[in-house]
Amino acid sequence: MPILQFVERDGILDLGWGHPRPGLLPVRQWQDATRAALDAYDWQALTYGHSAGPQPLVDWLAEHLGTVDALTASPGEFFVTAGASHALTLCATVLAAPGDVALVDVPTYHFALRILRDRGLRLVPVPRDDAGIDVEALGALVDRLRGDGQRIGLLYLVATFGNPTGLSVGEPRRTELVRFARAAGVTIVEDDTYRELGYEGAPPASLWSVDPGGPVVRAGSFSKTVAPGLRLGFVQAGPDVLDRLAGIGYVDSGGGLNHSVALAMATFARSGAYAEHVARVRAAYRSQRDALVDGLRAGVPGLDVPRPAGGWFLWLRLPEGMTAESLMVVAERNGVSFAGGAQFHTDPARGHDHIRLSFSLLSPAGLTDAADRLAAAIRSVAG
Amino acid sequence: MPILQFVERDGILDLGWGHPRPGLLPVRQWQDATRAALDAYDWQALTYGHSAGPQPLVDWLAEHLGTVDALTASPGEFFVTAGASHALTLCATVLAAPGDVALVDVPTYHFALRILRDRGLRLVPVPRDDAGIDVEALGALVDRLRGDGQRIGLLYLVATFGNPTGLSVGEPRRTELVRFARAAGVTIVEDDTYRELGYEGAPPASLWSVDPGGPVVRAGSFSKTVAPGLRLGFVQAGPDVLDRLAGIGYVDSGGGLNHSVALAMATFARSGAYAEHVARVRAAYRSQRDALVDGLRAGVPGLDVPRPAGGWFLWLRLPEGMTAESLMVVAERNGVSFAGGAQFHTDPARGHDHIRLSFSLLSPAGLTDAADRLAAAIRSVAG
Numbered sequence: 001m002p003i004l005q006f007v008e009r010d011g012i013l014d015l016g017w018g019h020p021r022p023g024l025l026p027v028r029q030w031q032d033a034t035r036a037a038l039d040a041y042d043w044q045a046l047t048y049g050h051s052a053g054p055q056p057l058v059d060w061l062a063e064h065l066g067t068v069d070a071l072t073a074s075p076g077e078f079f080v081t082a083g084a085s086h087a088l089t090l091c092a093t094v095l096a097a098p099g100d101v102a103l104v105d106v107p108t109y110h111f112a113l114r115i116l117r118d119r120g121l122r123l124v125p126v127p128r129d130d131a132g133i134d135v136e137a138l139g140a141l142v143d144r145l146r147g148d149g150q151r152i153g154l155l156y157l158v159a160t161f162g163n164p165t166g167l168s169v170g171e172p173r174r175t176e177l178v179r180f181a182r183a184a185g186v187t188i189v190e191d192d193t194y195r196e197l198g199y200e201g202a203p204p205a206s207l208w209s210v211d212p213g214g215p216v217v218r219a220g221s222f223s224k225t226v227a228p229g230l231r232l233g234f235v236q237a238g239p240d241v242l243d244r245l246a247g248i249g250y251v252d253s254g255g256g257l258n259h260s261v262a263l264a265m266a267t268f269a270r271s272g273a274y275a276e277h278v279a280r281v282r283a284a285y286r287s288q289r290d291a292l293v294d295g296l297r298a299g300v301p302g303l304d305v306p307r308p309a310g311g312w313f314l315w316l317r318l319p320e321g322m323t324a325e326s327l328m329v330v331a332e333r334n335g336v337s338f339a340g341g342a343q344f345h346t347d348p349a350r351g352h353d354h355i356r357l358s359f360s361l362l363s364p365a366g367l368t369d370a371a372d373r374l375a376a377a378i379r380s381v382a383g
Numbered sequence: 384m385p386i387l388q389f390v391e392r393d394g395i396l397d398l399g400w401g402h403p404r405p406g407l408l409p410v411r412q413w414q415d416a417t418r419a420a421l422d423a424y425d426w427q428a429l430t431y432g433h434s435a436g437p438q439p440l441v442d443w444l445a446e447h448l449g450t451v452d453a454l455t456a457s458p459g460e461f462f463v464t465a466g467a468s469h470a471l472t473l474c475a476t477v478l479a480a481p482g483d484v485a486l487v488d489v490p491t492y493h494f495a496l497r498i499l500r501d502r503g504l505r506l507v508p509v510p511r512d513d514a515g516i517d518v519e520a521l522g523a524l525v526d527r528l529r530g531d532g533q534r535i536g537l538l539y540l541v542a543t544f545g546n547p548t549g550l551s552v553g554e555p556r557r558t559e560l561v562r563f564a565r566a567a568g569v570t571i572v573e574d575d576t577y578r579e580l581g582y583e584g585a586p587p588a589s590l591w592s593v594d595p596g597g598p599v600v601r602a603g604s605f606s607k608t609v610a611p612g613l614r615l616g617f618v619q620a621g622p623d624v625l626d627r628l629a630g631i632g633y634v635d636s637g638g639g640l641n642h643s644v645a646l647a648m649a650t651f652a653r654s655g656a657y658a659e660h661v662a663r664v665r666a667a668y669r670s671q672r673d674a675l676v677d678g679l680r681a682g683v684p685g686l687d688v689p690r691p692a693g694g695w696f697l698w699l700r701l702p703e704g705m706t707a708e709s710l711m712v713v714a715e716r717n718g719v720s721f722a723g724g725a726q727f728h729t730d731p732a733r734g735h736d737h738i739r740l741s742f743s744l745l746s747p748a749g750l751t752d753a754a755d756r757l758a759a760a761i762r763s764v765a766g
């Protein structure tokens with residue numbers, strides 16, 4: 001039984017893992033934050049915490065989001081969770097009943113599809129174009145589903161630096177989508193995990209900020225900015241959803257979902273370590289992205305290699321006629337791997353013409369090497 | 384927005400909270416463990432952890448349970464969770480479908496009733512006598528339910544130092560119950576939260592140990608032994624249940640459910656701090672129990688005040704004709720409070736003749752004072 005989720009495979013540079021680069025994890029700074037939090041909060045850091053999360057973290061979150069989004073938040077809008085996937089699990093529990101429809105913007109985060117299925121929801125992909133969800137077609141879809149007697153529990157999407165595409169929903173599409181959601185009574189769950197990892201200036205304003213406390217529930221995470229092993233994230237929502245989250249039996253039973261870590265994070269944030277650390281990792285991931293993109297562009301001239309403006313992922317359309325499955329065999333023989341595109345779709349027939357490459361785990365040099373190996377595999381399969 | 388779940392009320396000594404005494408929380412030792420874990424595991428403590436929990440904690444758990452239960456465990460039997468209530472939530476998810484029956488041994492942990500209801504289960508109390516569940520009557524109940532076409536998802540109980548009663552299922556009832564469960568195909572979820580807080584020698588062997596890997600799933604916690612704010616517990620189960628736990632979408636998404644804290648706990652345990660700490664709190668809670676029991680016995684001669692052999696709770700039957708509700712008014716006027724007994728039952732008509740007193744939160748002196756106030760209230764209501 002191992003310590004980590006990651007499984008190293010001999011001789012393979014694996015671009016399939018959306019994991020942070022080990023050297024970027026703030027080991028010493030977290031040691032300091034934990035010590036300082038226990039000095040400051042003493043036994044209060046170790047007993048049952050407030051269900052919605054401890055005030056010091058929530059106060060900081062409310063201020064901080066004003067610096068990375070379009071508007072300042074209020075501390076009363078938050079519920080601290082054990083990460084964004086946990087936030088999605090809890091939101092699916094309080095927003096939807098088994099048998100309801102979950103609308104999903106595909107391709108999307110593959111584990112979100114599993115999490116929504118775990119709740120017994122029926123997944124329905126929404127129509128989209130290059131700027132994001134096609135709101136008019138979505139309206140027709142919602143009418144048709146409701147006409148068939150189906151209840152729509154939620155609409156899930158990663159609007160900013162999406163997983164797996166790296167793309168963001170454009171403006172004015174964001175505003176149109178939120179207005180539609182309010183009018184149609186559809187709750188949007190906005191997975192905003194990658195907001196702080198933008199490499200070309202400020203990220204787009206969140207869907208939440210279009211109509212705060214309205215039809216959007218935002219899920220955030222410290223997994224990509226600080227460290228996934230801390231299991232810490234949050235939900236930002238209106239009072240009705242927050243009340244329902246706090247009313248879950250196991251929440252009320254145990255109090256704050258990750259109390260001691262939440263107080264350590266508050267200390268880490270207030271000390272300035274958060275801002276310093278995120279600036280450092282943002283620069284590092286930008287270099288990693290460029291090493292992968294530049295390597296692939298050089299290695300397969302003529303291939304359309306996008307340069308995502310943020311996040312951890314590059315979504316690559318394979319040359320005409322090539323599938324992820326056929327490429328995988330040759331790529332692994334060449335010492336490189338990736339995630340096939342089909343798992344990010346609800347329809348098993350779709351996505352075989354794409355692969356997802358994570359540039360989060362490897363150093364720039366490792367990514368250059370991986371790009372060379374992958375480019376050679378693509379050239380070889382393209383014959 | 385506060386930091387803690389606990390809400391202090393001016394002038395009230397509140398025996399309603401099952402929370403640890405602040406002075407018993409191991410603040411300095413936890414600081415040391417966190418620092419040492421980050422020194423030892425470095426970045427591995429901060430990235431995505433193994434779904435079932437990190438090997439160092441699971442290895443220690445397997446050895447340790449051999450010292451507090453009837454047999455040594457195997458590391459492959461564990462799944463680390465964010466506490467025992469979280470363990471129950473996850474077990475209810477993989478063992479039962481909405482609409483199934485959950486059999487419950489009442490009176491029982493009130494939040495467990497809510498957690499099982501959150502899963503959409505129909506709660507059915509099982510027949511019991513003073514030694515625990517009446518296995519023959521349980522068999523008849525199971526036959527009747529199944530005859531009515533109902534599916535039984537699980538049977539929940541706190542077999543050792545139960546909440547709220549402080550009582551344990553006797554022998555040979557444990558063996559009979561586990562044998563019945565195997566024969567009938569009923570999965571028992573054994574909430575074993577209080578095992579290490581026994582005040583009169585070794586606790587009874589667990590239900591798990593009667594037939595390891597068989598019909599019992601055991602849930603454990605570090606909340607009562609170390610600190611609830613850490614949100615750390617575990618499930619011990621056979622391979623089928625463990626596989627289903629690891630297959631939950633949000634588990635697979637994030638890896639270990641409380642990875643960094645789990646590695647700190649492994650370090651805390653291996654350093655000897657766990658054993659030393661648990662010995663210290665066991666002695667302290669024993670004194671606290673005695674202060675409450677002795678105070679009540681002295682204050683209301685003739686009242687039947689049991690002295691629970693373990694755990695945090697005293698389940699007090701009120702004098703004939705007195706209800707928890709009528710006592711509460713006078714008690715609070717006297718500066719003391721408690722948990723009324725009805726919430727620990729599924730039938731709203733039951734439990735009004737009992738109250739649950741927690742002796743975990745207050746010092747012996749505080750408990751003596753609380754016992755005096757409560758005894759005066761009981762005498763006053765009894766007229």
